[in-house]
Amino acid sequence: xxxxxxxxxxxxxxxxxxxxxxxxxxxxxxxxxxxxxxxxxxxxxxxxxxxxxxxxxxxxxxxxxxxxxxxxxxxxxxxxxxxxxxxxxxxxxxxxxxxxxxxxxxxxxxxxxxxxxxxxxxxxxxxxxxxxxxxxxxxxxxxxxx
Numbered sequence: 001x002x003x004x005x006x007x008x009x010x011x012x013x014x015x016x017x018x019x020x021x022x023x024x025x026x027x028x029x030x031x032x033x034x035x036x037x038x039x040x041x042x043x044x045x046x047x048x049x050x051x052x053x054x055x056x057x058x059x060x061x062x063x064x065x066x067x068x069x070x071x072x073x074x075x076x077x078x079x080x081x082x083x084x085x086x087x088x089x090x091x092x093x094x095x096x097x098x099x100x101x102x103x104x105x106x107x108x109x110x111x112x113x114x115x116x117x118x119x120x121x122x123x124x125x126x127x128x129x130x131x132x133x134x135x136x137x138x139x140x141x142x143x144x145x146x
Contacts, residue, residue, distance in 0.1 A: 003123070010122030011069070017112050018066035021079055025059025028052070045089045058082045066116065069125020076117025083110025 028036045033052050040048035040055075058078040065075035083106045091103035098104050121127045 006119075007122035007124050010116065010120070011124040013112060014066045014069055014072070014116060014121060014125070017079075017109065017116070018063040018068075020109065021059045021063030021066065023063075025056050025061075025063060028056045029060065043089050045085065051085065054078075055082050055085075062113075066113075066121075069121035069127050070130070072121035072125065072127050073117045076113045076115075079113035080110050080117060083107075083113060086110075 033049075033056055036056065037049040037052035040051050045051050058075075059082065062075035062079045062082075065071050066079075086106045087103050087110065091101060091106055094101040094103070096102045096104050096107075
């Protein structure tokens, strides 16, 4: 029963987080990577053009991968890195509350991305379907039934 609960929670969490990241990546892409890079430069983010491309690809691609539950560890880790950068370079000096450009959103998004990277996507995922039970159990935070 515990595994089933984890599978459902992981599916809901992955899908919700993935949709949020897809939207953020799409907004950066629509605005233009060059415009995003200029904003990153204004925030003193290192290598702003490379960082902007990384953010767009990680958010769009990683978000889609999370929704599918495919390459979840890689996608979650990449998204955690994006959120860690946003935390360190943009939001940390503004306190926690989002209304003052604080870090509450990047902290929440980054934490869940990291959790999924470490705990695994659950059995309702392409990772499980394609790579099987063993791979899912190796990354799952839920112990396998004896």
